[in-house]
Amino acid sequence: MHQTGILCAIGLLLVIGAGGAQAQVDCTTHPGNAVINCGFDTDLIYWAELMADSLTHTSSDGDFAPGAAVMDALENGPSDFTARMWNSGLAGAPLADQFEAGVSARLTGGGSGGTQCRVTVFWMQSDGTILDIDDGPWFSITSTWSRWGWPFGDTPGGGLYSQFYIRCDDTVDFTVAVDDAVVADDWIPVELQSFTVE
Secondary structure, eight states: OOHHHHHHHHHHHHHHHHTOOOOOOOGGGSTTOOBTTTTOSSOOTTEEEEEOSEEEEESSOOSSSSOEEEEEOEEEETTEEEEEEEESOBTTOSOOSSEEEEEEEEEEEEOOSOOEEEEEEEEEETTSOEEEEEEOOOEEOOSSOEEEEEEEOOOOOSSEEEEEEEEEEESSOEEEEEEEEEEESSOOOGGGOOOOOO
16 A cells, blocks of 8 residues: 555544544445435335424435435424434344444525534334433534434343434524434444545
């Protein structure tokens, strides 16, 4: 490997270690992705709004390929607008002890310049008892597609299934498009990643 290539590889590892990177990979080719209808290619099957004025499908937008979900935020209180959606179940759950979750998102209208999103995985028993909740940290979105992913710790064991939530908040009204949802056993391999440093 040339010296420049070695330096670039070291730089990528430093960015990953610092937690300032966004990993990008098409959810449909992501190894072990458990999210059903992860790319919203043709519809919103297995997805539903949790808190939003509306949740619609578009074929004219999308990150890696056409197809995305669009949420119009709901006014939840003074200077409190939220848009939340969820996937009704993850194929192949439970996952391994270490897993990752992520999503692509972009602001499509409104917003204060400080719109933020996060993903959450709920681990539940078949009777609906919540065993654990894993929240990812908040990340900022803009009008261009950006990919966020995060490694999580141990999953609870024994007779469980999971639900995947996407949430975005701001102090003013906004609309947001989301795409390429991932919940998988392992962090995205380096060879499948590209990065932007925030």
